[in-house]
């Protein structure tokens with residue numbers, strides 16, 4: 001008799017990584033390998049994390065002044081975002097850092113964390129803060145698993161129809177007025193996401209042995225057809241796909257690109 005498979009938790013980060021390259025997913029999440037970040041990118045990541053923390057405190061009605069420190073850019077960025085977001089000017093129900101779980105199967109749990117969920121009687125708005133400029137190419141963001149998974153899980157775990165749900169990214173920078181990009185969710189999109197999730201989960205399961213162990217080497221993307229994925233991957237040296245002396249810096253760039261608060265328009 002075979003043992004039941006252990007429950008697996010997947011976030012949008014897992015899904016993005018696996019879809020881009022299963023080998024990368026294995027290195028990043030199963031083996032938890034990582035390269036050291038460039039100090040400049042590390043600083044940006046730290047600033048983004050602090051921004052999220054303080055926004056959460058603000059939305060919970062807690063004092064943020066004692067935590068602002070000597071960085072005036074943080075104060076300006078928070079004030080600019082609070083002034084810009086229409087849902088923060090209303091009395092609608094708001095939940096900051098709202099975590100939702102969706103049991104996709106007996107083995108799989110999908111997890112999302114909304115920076116802010118605004119709930120109205122006949123609508124729900126998912127808001128997400130990004131501490132980088134609005135990307136010139138929004139097509140990539142539209143296909144990102146965060147954009148897909150966040151509304152999907154909300155619809156599956158509530159009474160809202162897809163057409164009653166929207167997701168808005170707010171791009172916050174220290175020297176500019178915040179910009180936004182809104183996605184109005186639809187029933188066809190919802191069914192497309194369901195199909196993509198089914199396909200990915202099936203692929204992932206085929207790489208899992210009967211006893212739940214993943215002792216296989218996950219497939220790498222084709223070196224020629226997926227040149228871009230390898231070119232900016234932090235594991236290109238390990239995969240023997242490094243190209244010349246810039247390999248390490250490219251790897252660092254891509255590693256940063258995978259972090260929640262940092263992205264690169266070149267992705």
Ligand code: SF4
Nearest residue numbers: 021024220230233239
């Ligand atoms: S270098 Fe290429 S094949 Fe190797 S993990 Fe990265 S994307 Fe995948």
